[in-house]
Amino acid sequence: MKRFLLGIGLLGVSLTVAILTARAVGIAAEEPSQEELEAGLWRDGKAVFSDWKLLDLFIPEQYARGYRPEQPVHYSHRLHVEQLKIECQYCHSGVNKSSYATVPSLETCMGCHKVVKQVTGATGESPEIKKLQEAWDAGKPIEWVPVNNLPEHVQFNHQRHVKAGVGCQNCHGQVQKMEVVERVSSLKMGFCVSCHRENGASIDCGVCHY
Numbered sequence: 001m002k003r004f005l006l007g008i009g010l011l012g013v014s015l016t017v018a019i020l021t022a023r024a025v026g027i028a029a030e031e032p033s034q035e036e037l038e039a040g041l042w043r044d045g046k047a048v049f050s051d052w053k054l055l056d057l058f059i060p061e062q063y064a065r066g067y068r069p070e071q072p073v074h075y076s077h078r079l080h081v082e083q084l085k086i087e088c089q090y091c092h093s094g095v096n097k098s099s100y101a102t103v104p105s106l107e108t109c110m111g112c113h114k115v116v117k118q119v120t121g122a123t124g125e126s127p128e129i130k131k132l133q134e135a136w137d138a139g140k141p142i143e144w145v146p147v148n149n150l151p152e153h154v155q156f157n158h159q160r161h162v163k164a165g166v167g168c169q170n171c172h173g174q175v176q177k178m179e180v181v182e183r184v185s186s187l188k189m190g191f192c193v194s195c196h197r198e199n200g201a202s203i204d205c206g207v208c209h210y
């Protein structure tokens with residue numbers, strides 16, 4: 001069994017190397033497709049070894065696309081944003097005034113959930129809303145698990161992007177349709193730099209690195 005797994009692993013590695021080499025060779029020739037831009041491949045011939053999708057299998061889970069940690073309460077963006085039409089800023093109030101978007105405090109939720117205890121069509125109290133009430137009574141916050149993680153040496157700034165008219169979906173995907181939030185973009189350097197280049201934003205190292 002161990003050998004079998006090792007075999008699969010080696011096959012994966014050699015496939016990756018082969019594909020990356022093929023891609024590296026083709027680089028200067030063609031323009032990147034939209035899909036590749038989203039994938040975060042940096043295509044100017046300097047920093048190519050960034051993140052073809054298969055690499056997501058080899059990097060720590062919390063930095064990979066599709067990362068979707070289990071949250072302490074089942075909070076649905078689809079319900080609150082798409083159905084109830086609550087604006088992103090109502091909960092992520094930092095987006096247009098600070099580097100951090102911020103995740104809402106329990107107080108924001110309780111503004112409604114002191115009253116709303118039941119889901120349409122269900123009988124009795126929602127067990128998920130009950131968790132909110134219990135935390136509130138105990139004076140404890142909900143410990144949401146971060147989804148979009150960046151390494152320590154990178155600095156990001158929400159305010160600057162929002163003020164420049166870059167929509168949340170460019171980086172976070174269709175959050176308003178998500179039942180559970182997941183990481184959609186690679187958030188790799190190539191992903192950031194391609195868009196900066198296209199939009200005339202700075203690509204100085206010091207802008208994104210401490």
Ligand code: HEC
Binds near residue numbers: 074084086104
């Ligand atoms: C503006 C009002 C409002 C705010 C603010 C709000 N909710 Fe809700 N939420 C609702 C309503 C209304 C429902 C019930 C929808 C329905 O009828 O199905 C609901 C339903 C829920 C449910 C039940 C899901 C289920 O299937 O049992 C959970 C959990 C929940 N909200 C969590 C939260 C959390 C966490 C926050 C804060 C981050 C929050 N809500 C903020 C209005 C709100």
Ligand code: HEC
Binds near residue numbers: 075077090169
């Ligand atoms: C009613 C409150 C509420 C609204 C409205 C809301 N969110 Fe959220 N959002 C949350 C909560 C609570 C979390 C943390 C739990 C989770 O990840 O599901 C969160 C998490 C996120 C995350 C992941 C954060 C991380 O850890 O990386 C993103 C991205 C996000 N929201 C984007 C949006 C966008 C875009 C909109 C508007 C389309 C929006 N949210 C509207 C409450 C809200």
Ligand code: HEC
Binds near residue numbers: 168169172
């Ligand atoms: C240009 C890409 C980009 C755009 C546009 C963007 N975000 Fe983010 N977002 C990120 C990155 C990168 C992180 C991780 C930041 C970190 O770890 O410092 C993040 C983190 C978050 C978080 C986690 C909490 C936090 O403050 O770090 C939330 C919530 C969030 N974004 C919501 C939003 C909302 C809502 C919008 C639109 C109003 C938005 N983002 C627009 C890239 C973006």
Ligand code: HEC
Binds near residue numbers: 156193
């Ligand atoms: C979809 C396009 C897009 C993506 C993706 C993007 N940015 Fe930006 N970014 C911009 C634009 C446009 C500006 C210019 C805003 C301005 O001129 O004020 C900007 C500005 C910035 C600034 C402020 C620059 C300064 O001159 O002070 C930082 C820091 C930054 N981005 C970091 C990042 C990081 C880190 C990522 C990747 C995780 C990223 N950006 C991804 C479009 C993008």
Ligand code: HEC
Binds near residue numbers: 150187188192196205
């Ligand atoms: C627009 C933002 C942005 C700019 C400009 C930028 N970087 Fe980065 N860089 C990132 C992000 C985001 C990461 C983390 C994700 C990753 O590893 O790709 C990163 C990662 C790195 C890493 C670590 C790579 C690894 O594999 O761990 C190095 C080294 C680096 N950058 C060097 C540079 C240098 C040198 C410059 C200037 C030529 C530069 N960066 C400009 C966003 C940027």
